[in-house]
Each structure stands twice: as structure tokens, then as C-alpha cells.
Amino acid sequence: MTPQRRTAQKQAVFDALCALDHPSATEVFEYLQGREPAVSRGTVFRALAAFSESGKVKKLRLLGDEAHYDSNTSPHAHARCRLCGRVWDIENVPLPRSLPAGFCPEACEVEVSGVCDACGCGR
């Protein structure tokens, strides 16, 4: 594969990541199947690993699921529907105030699990 081709494929992976909402690597791969069939599953996994290593995307470890990737790298929390798996961004989540003495917080990954409106939470 030429370097240009490789760059184009990485860009396609990034575009898919932005088009989808907090996708897993498998979801990115499935999305690309219909658009860029030349992009292999291995390319998707390698590109996502490189993006998260360089800080271009954030790798999320959500409850009981494979890793998801987020093109929004600013600090924010997530709400996740346990039925359909959809993920929403939650901004401005405060850090917990009951931290150990002398502890310097750098990041706080919060995940709120529940059932979304579409899945019939409806309260």
C-alpha cells in the first residue's frame, strides 16, 4: 500500500468516527464496508489505536462493552442506554469533592447507565 493510500484510509476511519456517535471499532468497520470496502478490519483497529495514542480521539471503556471511540477529546461524561447502547455526551460534570487528601485530579470518566426514551424509559 502506498503512503498516500494509507493516509486516505486513516482519514476515512476518522471521518467514520465523526459521522458515527461514539462508535466501537466494529461499528466503524461496518460503516466503512459500504463506503470504503478496501479498508480492512486491521486498518480500522490500527488507525483507531494510533488516533487514541496521539490524543486525536478518546478511547472510552464503557461498562461491559468493547472500547468505543470519541472524536470529542474535551473532558466530558457519558450517559449510555443499556438496551440500545446509544451514548450521549454530558458536559460540565463536576469532579467529586470527596477525593483523598492531597489528590490532584486530572481526569474523571463518568458513565451514567440507564434506559433511554426511545427504549421506553418514558418516565
Ligand SMILES: [Zn+2]
Ligand atoms: Zn435506548
Ligand SMILES: [Zn+2]
Ligand atoms: Zn463523548
